[in-house]
Amino acid sequence: MDETLPRQTEPAAQKGTVTQRAIEQIKAMIGEGRLEPGARLPTERELAVQLGISRSSMREAIRALTVLGVLEARHGSGIYVTQLEAGDLLETFGVVADLSRGPQLVELLEVRRILESTATALAAARITPGELAEVEKHLAAMHATDDPEEILSHDLAFHRAIVAAAGNDTMAAILEGLSSRTFRARVWRGYQEEGAFARTRREHVAIHRALLARDPEAARAAAAAHVGEVEEWLRTQLSQ
Amino acid sequence: MDETLPRQTEPAAQKGTVTQRAIEQIKAMIGEGRLEPGARLPTERELAVQLGISRSSMREAIRALTVLGVLEARHGSGIYVTQLEAGDLLETFGVVADLSRGPQLVELLEVRRILESTATALAAARITPGELAEVEKHLAAMHATDDPEEILSHDLAFHRAIVAAAGNDTMAAILEGLSSRTFRARVWRGYQEEGAFARTRREHVAIHRALLARDPEAARAAAAAHVGEVEEWLRTQLSQ
DNA sequence: TCAGCACAGTGGTCTGACCACTACGCTCAA
DNA sequence: TTGAGCGTAGTGGTCAGACCACTGTGCTGA
Secondary structure, eight states: OTTTSSTSSSSSOOSOOOOHHHHHHHHHHHHHSOOOOTOBBBHHHHHHHHHOOHHHHHHHHHHHHHHHHHHEEEEEEEEEEOOOOOHTTTTTTTHHHHOTTTTTHHHHHHHHHHHHHHHHHHHHOOOOOHHHHHHHHHHHHTTTTOHHHHHHHHOOOOOOOHHHTTTTTHHHHHHHTTTTHHHHHHHHHHHHHHHHHHHHHHHHHHHHHHHHHHHHHHHHHHHHHHHHHHHHHHHHHHHH | OOGGGGGSSSSSSOOOOOOOOHHHHHHHHHHHSSTTTTTTTOOOHHHHHHHHHHHHHHHHHHHHHHHSEEEETTTEEEEEEEOOOOHTTTTTTHHHHHHOHHHHHHHHHHHHHHHHHHHHHHHHOOOOOHHHHHHHHHHHHTEEEEEEHHHHHHHHHHHHHHHHHHHHHHHHHHHHHHHOOOHHHHHHHHHHSSSSSSHHHHHHHHHHHHTTTTHEEEEEEEEHHHHHEEEEHHHHHHOO
């Protein structure tokens, strides 16, 4: 009966569930630098004892931080802090795109238009010959097939290569979420069924031309128009 | 030995942990519309039986979807699907800002600069008198005090009011995460310590003037310059 | 009529057990 | 000496069952 009292010596009152508290505490440990990226945490059992909670609750906290991309659990090995890079932390961004519907999809496309046009403009100024070759590879592959699945794959890769050339990994990770495969598949399916393939190709060519000419403003306009087309189509779909 | 085989009649092979599968299945239920926003789910115990897993594992899945803003658990009442609005799903975005360090902070500020400048431009075109009054209220309050905490509060509210006037809730939710209190506190502290208060005020006034004049381009420039200032300062800090 | 209470139902927490996998060191033959 | 193979301790993954804390509701009684 002695160990039930000094549960929290600090003035940190018990607010919320114990799991929530555990999440905050671990997050704080990382935020304060007590746990470096890539570091290994104590075992679940030990952490539970340290924070004075059961292993079940601790596991829930760990699971929560795992889906957020902060921690990574390796079966049989241990629990580790991720590298905390943009890609790790923004992976969950895809859920937004997957579960958004109606007007929210238009808003997402608007955000994508803003970010992607800027990223494409940056890419026009910074892109290296090697990166440009990668872009061209996917552009050619996209034009060389009629398989919608394959076209979608190269379409995604085309834009991904451009965004990568912009040099901002955080922006790239956000756009990756906004262009997640399931999201594109949901929206583009309807768009492309209306025979928009030809237009899409022209727009891709225009973007490529701007990159080749290293013309940021042209690249921005081309990318904005490209996303804007889909955005407008979706808007009319919803207003019907 | 009979019940171990027919664990999954469907061709859905057992990949990943059972918890991960449960997360995907619930997400799918929502994505396919079988669970509407605001709907109440079966009890934890019942869900566990339905998916053929233990209550512990089911709880971990629910916890995961809770931190992602997809589900909401109410003690003693039940588990509900959130409204799946931008604010719900993008709340986790704050973790990124909280745990990012070094060069990643600059990238985040770059994203914020792009989005906030566009949002401010949109606001200049759309803002209503009532919304403008709200903006002016925080601008005045910000200039009327010397308490850093209070200034920070009104600073946040100032920008929040502008972004809200832009009319894109998704963008607003992302910017909210990028401007989270802890994030601002971490970066702003150092910035303001160098006597940047005066400059910040001038920039805020410039933004307000552009809104008042309903001049989107001026608003865009003013907002970009405002965030860009901090971005540049942070960049030089890191390069030392 | 309605304030108050009792209770069934639900999420929150804990315990302890066992399974599945990994990492590492030891053994033993080449 | 070396290295392939095996054994084992340790760790995350899963399960079962119990009890606690809170909510909602219907019943009771003034």
